[in-house]
Amino acid sequence: MRKNAPPGQFLLGEEKDILRQIREEMQRGYRPREGNELSGDGEPGLPASGELVELRSALAALCSSYALVGQTPPQPPTFRGRIGAQLVKVVQRLLFWYTPQIVHFQYSALRAFESALRAFEEQAGSVRRLETELLASVAAATSHTELLERRLGSELQSERRDRQAAVTAAASRTGGLERRLEALRLQALPRIEREVTRLKAEQRVQEDRIALAIQARNESPELPGSAPAQRLCEEELHYRDSFHAALQDEFRGSRAEIKERLSIYLPKLTEAGIGGESMPILDVGCGRGEWLELLRERQLQASGIDLNRVALAICRERGLPVAEAEAIEHLRSVPEASLGAVTAFHVIEHLALPQLLDLLDAVRRALKPGGVAVFETPNPNNMFVSSRYFYLDPTHRHPIPPALGRFLAEARGFERIEILELHPWPEQHRVDTNTGGAVAARFNECFYGPQDYAIIGWKG
Secondary structure, eight states: OOTTOOHHHHHHHHHHHHHHHHHHHHHHHOOOOOHHHHHSOSSTTOOOOHHHHHHHHHHHHHHHHHTTTTOOOOOOSSHHHHHHHHHHHHHHHHTTTTHHHHHHHHHHHHHHHHHHHHHHHHHHHHHHHHHHHHHHHHHHHHHHHHHHHHHHHHHHHHHHHHHHHHHHHHHHHHHHHHHHHHHHHHHHHHHHHHHHHHHHHHHHHHHHHHHHHHHHHHHOTTOTTSHHHHHHHHHGGGTTHHHHHHHHHHHSOOHHHHHHHHGGGHHHHHHTTTTSTTSOEEEETOTTOHHHHHHHHTTOOEEEEESOHHHHHHHHHTTOOEEEOOHHHHHHHSOTTOEEEEEEESOGGGSOHHHHHHHHHHHHHHEEEEEEEEEEEEOTTSHHHHHTGGGGSTTOOOOOOHHHHHHHHHHTTOEEEEEEEEEEOOGGGSOOHHHHHHHHHHHHHHHSSEEEEEEEEEOO
16 A cells, blocks of 8 residues: 555556456456447358347447446536545545446456357358258258159140140041941942932832732643733733832932932912812823922822832832823823823833823823923933933933924924923033034033923913
């Protein structure tokens, strides 16, 4: 202890020495980080969280206050300030033994806070590293997934294209087969149906002929003039019925085509009031019965006759009223003036001239006044018809030109004679008259004109 020193000054000097020793000891064991270190990142490259930044700021403030513990504030120059400074020094002296403890406590708190901050920073760094690794793993997995999806999508798309191409090719082949089958069906089915119908009719006719032959043999086959022998001779006339029915199926056309062609005559009959019970229609040479079927659809009274038993069997199969009869004999047998109309489609070209004249006379006799006769026949003015198509039927006798047909009808007493030209060739077969002129027109008339015509005569 220094002699002759003021007590307060001695105490303050001794206090300062003790505090200085404590601070030196503390500084040797601990040096707080600078403010920029405390507020910076815990580890390079790792972002600091908001909580750690706040904790570093609080620790920096605590370090700043730690340096001020035990320090005497500046002495003011005034007398009052000097007296206050002396009082502060007295208080400092009185708190001398507590000040080192406060400094030591603050030191310990700083050490604890710094350790906790380091631990927090390490944990935060570990968390951020894990987060970075996790993000990298997620990114890699996402990239790998996208790559797999693209590869799988590409493979699926390629497989889909291949399947679509296979389906398209199969559909194309199927469509081609269906078209071919449809063409074959349209081409062959009507022919098969006609053939089946004709064969069924022929079978029935043959069964009737066999039954008749057996009956004739059992009765008296040895007598040439007996009734059974006479019936057997008549059967020879029907020996080729099946052949003529097949010939008609081959070249006449389908039922639908014939019905469409014959429908042109319906207005003439209905306008004249023909077809009722008082004006019935007789179709001579009814064939397969297309005209009779068309008249029945219009609820007109009509019947037909023919000599071909196969054709008659086909008509009966359809429920049409037909009978086996020779035309001239049948017309002569019916009551005079009992029919409203007599039709004969493609019949007169089969007759010799005497037979044709007899037919015209028999028809006129059977018609009622106001009745009509219709005779349709091939048109020899068409060169293709007269030189080719007419001879497809070997039973045709000779073609009848329209002028001759008109003359014959007028000569046998028919009135209001009309020549109705029918069935010209389609337009696409004709020669263009715009480039060929009058020569092309005459050529079309001779070669592509009407293939048939009808003689229509009325009884006055």
